[in-house]
Amino acid sequence: MIYTMDCQIRIDDCSYEDKASDKGLLSIFEEIASRHSTEAGIGPHEIITEKRAWVILNWHMQVKRRPSYTEKLKVSTWAIRMDRFFADRGACMRDQDGEIIAIAYSRWILTDVEKRRPIRFNLDEVSKYKPEYGLIPSFDMDLGLLDRGGCDAAFGDDSISDDKLKAMAEAPILNSYSIAKDFQVASDAVVSEYKIARADVDMVGHLHNIDYLKIALETIDEESYMTRTYNDYNIIFEKEIRKGDQLKLCTWHSPCQGRDKIEVAFLVDNRVRALVELME
Numbered sequence: 090m091i092y093t094m095d096c097q098i099r100i101d102d103c104s105y106e107d108k109a110s111d112k113g114l115l116s117i118f119e120e121i122a123s124r125h126s127t128e129a130g131i132g133p134h135e136i137i138t139e140k141r142a143w144v145i146l147n148w149h150m151q152v153k154r155r156p157s158y159t160e161k162l163k164v165s166t167w168a169i170r171m172d173r174f175f176a177d178r179g180a181c182m183r184d185q186d187g188e189i190i191a192i193a194y195s196r197w198i199l200t201d202v203e204k205r206r207p208i209r210f211n212l213d214e215v216s217k218y219k220p221e222y223g224l225i226p227s228f229d230m231d232l233g234l235l236d237r238g239g240c241d242a243a244f245g246d247d248s249i250s251d252d253k254l255k256a257m258a259e260a261p262i263l264n265s266y267s268i269a270k271d272f273q274v275a276s277d278a279v280v281s282e283y284k285i286a287r288a289d290v291d292m293v294g295h296l297h298n299i300d301y302l303k304i305a306l307e308t309i310d311e312e313s314y315m316t317r318t319y320n321d322y323n324i325i326f327e328k329e330i331r332k333g334d335q336l337k338l339c340t341w342h343s344p345c346q347g348r349d350k351i352e353v354a355f356l357v358d359n360r361v362r363a364l365v366e367l368m369e
Contacts, residue, residue, distance in 0.1 A: 090219035092125040093165040098156050108155040111306065111322060115150055115299045118180050118193040121166045129217040131199065131210075136292050141208055143176070143197040145298045145326060146267075152320040153228055154190040161185055168220040174198050174207045176218075179226040192226040202293055205329075268327050268364050274354050278339035281308055285334045295329040305353040305365035308340040317349055321368035328362045330355065 102113030126132045126143060136142045156162060166180040175198055182191040199208045224230075283304055291297040301324050306314065330336065337356040344350060348369040355363040 091165050091167045091221060092121065092128070093163060094121055094124060096120075096162050096164055098158050098160045098162070100158060103158050107158040109157070111150075111152075111319075112299055112303045114152060114155070114182070114191055115148065115193070115302055115322075117162075117164055117182065118148075118150065118166070118191075118195075119299055121164045121180060122178060122195070125166050125218075129214070131214065133292055136202055140201060140203050142200055142202050142293050144200045144293060144329075146175075146196045146198055147326065148193065148195050148298065148302075148322070148324040150191065150193040150322045151228075152191045154184075154188075156182075156184065156190060162190075167224060168218040169194075169224060170222055171210065171215045171218060171220055173209055176210075179221075179224060181226050181230070189228050189230065192228060194226055200293075268325050268361055272361065272364070274339045274356075274361075275341040275343065275352070278341040278354070279308070279310075281338045281340070283307075283336040283338060285330060285332050285336065287332060290332045295331050296334075298324070298326065301326070301355065301363055301365055304336075304338070304355075305340075305367070308338050308353055309351060309367075313342075313349070313351065317369060319349075319351070319367040319369055323366040323368075325364045325366075326362075327364070328360075330357060330362050 096117060098109050098113070102109050102116065104110035104113070122143075123132060127134065131141070131143060133142075162185075163183045164180065165183070166178060169177040169179050171177075175196060178195045178197065180193040180195075181189045183189050199210050200206065201208050285296055289296050289300050302322060334357050337359070339354040339356065341352055342349060343352055345368065350369070351367045353365040353367075354361050355365070
């Protein structure tokens with residue numbers, strides 16, 4: 090099922106020159122994901138009543154055009170696949186002309202918020218999402234042909250082979266799902282510190298996922314921030330960061346295929362907890 094909502098760019102979503110900021114766009118994608126899950130019965134309310142919530146493992150967002158203040162948009166999201174513990178979600182943002190101006194891909198895991206452990210979801214829960222298996226977000230897709238009520242296939246359906254699920258899981262959408270075991274902070278990284286405050290924490294009790302991008306952007310040198318445009322963002326959440334944690338932020342440039350790429354590693358007690366990648 091493709092879930093769609095109308096929205097409008099607020100002043101809080103904007104940065105310079107009345108254009109939507111990176112955090113503003115990501116917050117819209119987060120909002121529609123929450124609304125979709127609420128309709129499926131696993132939304133923010135269930136954090137209180139059932140002590141379970143979707144916890145994100147990865148965000149990947151690409152921006153083609155930044156909408157302006159008060160601009161009206163249509164945003165869509167759908168479950169790409171749901172397999173035992175993990176759920177992959179696609180999303181896109183369209184302007185009033187129907188052009189897709191931003192897309193996002195994310196991976197989530199259902200979690201017991203008290204035990205801080207994954208929960209296996211069941212067939213009934215998957216059926217409420219009606220996954221659109223293999224529907225990968227891209228700028229050239231035509232959602233007008235896809236708003237059809239979703240695919241009836243669900244977890245456990247024999248019509249979805251293991252090979253097909255494996256191929257979907259390995260589809261080249263994200264830069265990566267997790268931080269490489271041999272990952273190392275660059276020797277020339279600029280180091281700064283940040284302590285997680287109460288205002289940074291979400292309903293689940295850890296650093297709000299879109300605030301990783303906000304914090305990462307604060308570490309970028311002023312010249313790069315003001316003169317370059319980064320439209321490809323990848324955020325990998327390795328281990329949760331909680332209130333009171335003292336972050337060590339390591340930032341460096343690592344050019345990739347002629348484009349400027351910035352990496353920001355989030356460390357707590359000298360262990361990498363998250364990685365934010367920004368690409369021109």
